[in-house]
Structures are given as structure tokens and as C-alpha cells.
Amino acid sequence: MAYRPRDYYARKAKEERYPARSVYKLKEADQKYKLLRPGQVVLDLGAAPGSWSKYALERVGKKGLVVGVDLQEVKLSHPRFVFLRKDIFELTPEELLSAAGVSAFDVVLSDMAPKTTGDRSGDHFRSVNLAEQALLIAEKVLKPGGVFLVKVFEGEAFPRFVEEVKRRLGPVKRFRPKSTRPSSREIFLLVKRN
Numbered sequence: 001m002a003y004r005p006r007d008y009y010a011r012k013a014k015e016e017r018y019p020a021r022s023v024y025k026l027k028e029a030d031q032k033y034k035l036l037r038p039g040q041v042v043l044d045l046g047a048a049p050g051s052w053s054k055y056a057l058e059r060v061g062k063k064g065l066v067v068g069v070d071l072q073e074v075k076l077s078h079p080r081f082v083f084l085r086k087d088i089f090e091l092t093p094e095e096l097l098s099a100a101g102v103s104a105f106d107v108v109l110s111d112m113a114p115k116t117t118g119d120r121s122g123d124h125f126r127s128v129n130l131a132e133q134a135l136l137i138a139e140k141v142l143k144p145g146g147v148f149l150v151k152v153f154e155g156e157a158f159p160r161f162v163e164e165v166k167r168r169l170g171p172v173k174r175f176r177p178k179s180t181r182p183s184s185r186e187i188f189l190l191v192k193r194n
């Protein structure tokens with residue numbers, strides 16, 4: 001049987017008890033850009049099934065906090081984890097800040113993705129729509145100097161979205177993790193808020 005890297009990451013996630021292989025994307029970004037630190041308050045948009053939140057909880061430690069949001073349930077029980085089962089288009093910044101008991105978040109993560117349909121252009125626009133909503137939320141809840149990491153599927157609206165992130169938050173880095181499947185058009189944007 002041919003060697004398939006995706007099997008490697010899926011197996012590794014199982015062995016290390018993360019619910020999804022996507023954890024290695026965040027881990028790689030964290031190791032490369034030093035995103036997460038003890039004591040931070042983190043917002044994880046599109047948190048299900050819970051790998052990113054689980055990893056973030058390990059990194060922020062006993063004095064940190066993670067708020068996860070998703071349409072789907074996250075089965076993660078942890079004293080420093082707050083979960084809101086909601087559509088991000090129906091969330092208010094006040095709701096998020098009050099769930100965390102803070103006036104701003106240190107880090108906003110978004111690994112949100114639409115249900116893919118095979119229509120690459122439609123999937124791209126739905127992904128940009130989610131990323132734009134994540135940007136709107138980050139703009140309202142992220143503290144100055146805070147970090148925003150957002151996934152988006154590349155396509156024709158991508159350059160405009162990058163410009164929008166730059167204009168509203170600050171200089172942008174592009175990041176494509178090693179564990180991203182070769183066929184995927186996903187890319188992550190990373191920005192430290194001005």
C-alpha cells in the first residue's frame with residue numbers, strides 16, 4: 001500500500017489522544033510563531049471535535065482559559081474550558097467576553113470550514129464568509145498585541161480578504177502547515193494586532 005502522510009497524522013492524533021489530526025496544524029503554527037503561552041485567554045472558533053481547544057488548554061495552563069464555539073458538540077470536559085454551541089453569525093462580542101469573564105482575548109483562533117460540497121468555488125466563498133465573520137469578531141474582542149490565526153480556502157476572493165485583514169488588524173503572515181493534505185486549498189493567515 002502506498003505511503004499516505006494523512007494516515008500518519010491521523011494515527012498520531014489517535015495515539016496522542018486528540019480527537020482530530022488538525023491539532024498538528026495548530027501545533028506547528030505554535031512552535032513556529034510562539035502563539036500560545038501560560039495564562040492566556042483564547043477564543044477557538046469552529047472548535048469541534050476539540051483538538052485545538054485541547055492543545056490550547058495544555059499550553060495556557062491552570063491560569064489560562066479557552067472558550068470554544070461550534071455548531072457541533074465538543075466533548076471536552078476541563079475546568080478551564082467554556083463551550084458555546086452556537087452559530088458564529090449569531091454570536092455577540094459581549095457574549096464571548098462574558099463567557100470568558102475578560103475585557104479582551106489574548107488569542108483568537110479560527111479553524112472554521114464549511115461543509116465541503118465538491119464545488120470548489122462555492123466552498124471557497126463559504127470559507128471566506130466564515131473567515132470574514134471571524135475577522136469581525138476578532139476586531140471586537142482581540143486585545144492590542146493579540147494574535148489572530150484564521151483558516152481560509154484560497155480562491156478568487158482570497159487576495160481581497162488578506163487586504164482586509166491587513167487593513168483592519170495589521171501585517172499578515174501566510175502559513176501552510178505540513179499536515180495539510182496536498183489536495184487542500186486551505187491556508188492560514190496569522191496577524192498580530194497593531
Ligand SMILES: C[S@@+](CC[C@H](N)C(=O)[O-])C[C@H]1O[C@@H](n2cnc3c(N)ncnc32)[C@H](O)[C@@H]1O
Pocket residue numbers: 019020022023045046047048049050051052053069070071072086087088089111112113114115130
Ligand atoms: C475543521 S473543523 C475544526 C476542527 C477543530 N479545530 C479541531 O481541531 O478539533 C471546522 C469546524 O467549523 C465549524 N463551523 C462551520 N461553520 C460554523 C459556524 N457558522 N459557526 C460555528 N462553527 C462553524 C464546523 O461545525 C466544524 O466543526
